[in-house]
Amino acid sequence: MAASIFQAFRIIFGLIIAVFVLYFFLTYAGVYGETEEARIQNSIAKNFVATINNVYQSGTQFSFTQFGESPLDFDIFLDTEYNPPIHWPGISLGTTAGKVTLTVPTLLIPGDDVVVYRDSVNLGWWEFYFVEALGNTAVIFVPLDDSDDAIGLIRKIVDSMPSTEYVQGEAPKVTFGLCGGGTLYYDDLCGGRCEKDGFNELLNNGIGSVSQLFSACTAGLPANSRLVTVSGSCNSEDYSSGVCIEMPGSSGTAEAHIKGSGETYLCKNVLDLLALITGGDEQTVHGFRGSNYYTYVNDMFREQVLIAAQMMSGRAELLAGTSPEYSTFKDIMDSIADVLSEPDYYETHSSVDNLLGLFEQADDVFYSLLSQGLEYKEYAKCPAEIGL
Amino acid sequence: MPSRNRPVKARGAKTLSGQANIMEYVLMTFFIFIIVVALIIFLSAWQVSQMEITSLGSFSERAIENLDSLKSTMYLLKGASMSVTSMLDDSKLTALMHMDNLCDNIEKLFGSNFYFEVRAFEYSESAESSDKECTLVDYLDCNHWSFCRDEDRPATSYVMPVNIYRKTLNDGRTDIGMLRVGVYGD
Numbered sequence: 397m398a399a400s401i402f403q404a405f406r407i408i409f410g411l412i413i414a415v416f417v418l419y420f421f422l423t424y425a426g427v428y429g430e431t432e433e434a435r436i437q438n439s440i441a442k443n444f445v446a447t448i449n450n451v452y453q454s455g456t457q458f459s460f461t462q463f464g465e466s467p468l469d470f471d472i473f474l475d476t477e478y479n480p481p482i483h484w485p486g487i488s489l490g491t492t493a494g495k496v497t498l499t500v501p502t503l504l505i506p507g508d509d510v511v512v513y514r515d516s517v518n519l520g521w522w523e524f525y526f527v528e529a530l531g532n533t534a535v536i537f538v539p540l541d542d543s544d545d546a547i548g549l550i551r552k553i554v555d556s557m558p559s560t561e562y563v564q565g566e567a568p569k570v571t572f573g574l575c576g577g578g579t580l581y582y583d584d585l586c587g588g589r590c591e592k593d594g595f596n597e598l599l600n601n602g603i604g605s606v607s608q609l610f611s612a613c614t615a616g617l618p619a620n621s622r623l624v625t626v627s628g629s630c631n632s633e634d635y636s637s638g639v640c641i642e643m644p645g646s647s648g649t650a651e652a653h654i655k656g657s658g659e660t661y662l663c664k665n666v667l668d669l670l671a672l673i674t675g676g677d678e679q680t681v682h683g684f685r686g687s688n689y690y691t692y693v694n695d696m697f698r699e700q701v702l703i704a705a706q707m708m709s710g711r712a713e714l715l716a717g718t719s720p721e722y723s724t725f726k727d728i729m730d731s732i733a734d735v736l737s738e739p740d741y742y743e744t745h746s747s748v749d750n751l752l753g754l755f756e757q758a759d760d761v762f763y764s765l766l767s768q769g770l771e772y773k774e775y776a777k778c779p780a781e782i783g784l
Numbered sequence: 785m786p787s788r789n790r791p792v793k794a795r796g797a798k799t800l801s802g803q804a805n806i807m808e809y810v811l812m813t814f815f816i817f818i819i820v821v822a823l824i825i826f827l828s829a830w831q832v833s834q835m836e837i838t839s840l841g842s843f844s845e846r847a848i849e850n851l852d853s854l855k856s857t858m859y860l861l862k863g864a865s866m867s868v869t870s871m872l873d874d875s876k877l878t879a880l881m882h883m884d885n886l887c888d889n890i891e892k893l894f895g896s897n898f899y900f901e902v903r904a905f906e907y908s909e910s911a912e913s914s915d916k917e918c919t920l921v922d923y924l925d926c927n928h929w930s931f932c933r934d935e936d937r938p939a940t941s942y943v944m945p946v947n948i949y950r951k952t953l954n955d956g957r958t959d960i961g962m963l964r965v966g967v968y969g970d
Contacts, residue, residue: 401802402802402805402806405806405809406805406809409809409813413813413816416820417816417820420820420824424824424827431831449849449852449853453852453853453856453866453869455866499895516865518865520864521864522858522864523858523864523865523866525866699892700893703859703883703889703892703893704858704859706883706884706889707859707876707879707880707883708879709879710878710879710880710882710883710920711875711876711878711879713879713920714875714878714879714920714923714952715875715951715952718954762864771864772862772863772864
């Protein structure tokens with residue numbers, strides 16, 4: 397009897413211990429697995445940020461493929477919330493371990509693989525750099541007139557996007573196409589899909605010969621596409637989706653619209669256009685992504701150029717003894733700083749036009765200083781590209 | 785009587801043996817419990833130490849990242865673009881150092897909780913001191929620019945060599961110097 401009770405005790409006791417030990421190891425394995433997954437996600441996100449920073453500093457184009465190589469279900473969360481210690485809205489990659497914030501101005505179209513490319517807004521006396529990180533993207537242009545200005549505007553947008561023609565393997569592709577009415581010119585436009593160089597060549601040869609163009613696009617669009625309508629004036633029936641850009645006025649400011657938003661966005665440089673195009677009309681919890689990107693790049697541009705103008709004003713004061721033109725340059729820098737001190741300046745036509753005028757004046761004086769050998773000719777891009 | 789006690793003895797022995805067996809199991813359980821607890825403590829301590837190592841590494845990482853950013857930022861570089869790195873402009877250094885809200889602006893551009901300083905090695909043969917802070921009044925014959933430095937706070941710092949173009953002297957001189965970046969660790 398005692399033996400059977402003891403045996404029952406042994407079995408029950410053994411079971412309790414086994415369950416306890418198994419529970420502990422399974423729980424720990426689960427926690428460890430989650431931690432490892434978070435660690436890998438975090439590591440990929442940090443590698444991505446490091447890649448963005450390297451491209452931002454070096455200007456060397458790079459294909460980032462770790463999102464695709466990872467066996468984990470890696471989600472990229474985009475938000476434009478305030479992200480301390482960065483004082484302007486930032487783009488963050490959300491992982492289970494937390495957020496990793498991009499610290500340099502970046503326009504991001506998520507994808508398994510992304511091509512990372514640097515471009516800049518050249519003000520002559522200053523260059524504002526930004527990075528584009530684009531997954532497979534098709535930019536479809538809908539010119540509603542065949543004027544040189546419209547083609548020039550399309551060329552500016554294409555020139556500011558990465559060339560993926562000579563990248564080997566399964567690297568992401570940024571392709572371009574045209575659309576008019578129900579016809580999409582995309583798959584065979586350049587004897588295959590057009591990338592940057594091929595599309596530029598097409599623009600140089602003239603697109604007037606492409607039939608069916610110059611009417612609103614009603615054709616079905618390829619995957620991951622961005623529809624960009626270029627028009628003298630954007631009516632809602634002119635574009636079914638994406639972004640519509642009106643031709644810039646004499647000041648160099650263009651108005652643009654996102655389908656469905658009802659807002660007018662003032663674009664003073666190609667960065668503003670790219671923000672609307674890459675963000676597009678996709679809606680997020682924070683609103684239209686194009687609108688969020690537009691606010692994001694404008695906040696970054698305002699903050700950084702404001703500090704640059706204040707610093708260059710102080711520098712001009714130090715150098716005033718070498719040329720009286722430094723005093724003029726200082727006054728212009730102070731005026732630029734005054735405009736940029738207004739957080740919402742980019743929403744008002746007069747402020748934006750005023751700023752572009754001041755940029756022109758600053759460029760003129762800076763170019764004069766360059767001509768006198770007082771500034772560094774070898775490091776400056778002249779003339780500047782101010783306005784659109 | 786002895787014949788009566790015999791079965792009692794046998795039952796008592798069996799009971800003792802059963803109790804000993806149970807004690808064996810209780811002891812075994814106790815030791816297994818101790819091993820499991822030790823394992824938990826060991827793994828937790830290992831993870832904490834890993835986090836501490838990562839945390840220490842992140843200070844160094846951050847300092848090196850900031851060094852990279854600073855050697856190629858137009859706010860310090862000679863010229864209006866990022867085409868040539870590690871060639872700083874003394875007029876920009878002096879102007880930046882004397883801006884209003886300097887540390888707020890530095891934080892906006894490069895993040896918070898760090899400092900940097902630039903020092904030119906030989907700035908003047910006639911100088912008595914080997915270290916002279918540049919000011920808005922005295923910016924020609926100086927060799928030291930400091931940004932958001934707090935001597936009382938411990939920091940992990942890294943140094944790299946840079947060239948400093950003496951724009952303010954207007955004679956085309958370039959000095960050799962060093963750029964130090966420190967990340968506060970408190």
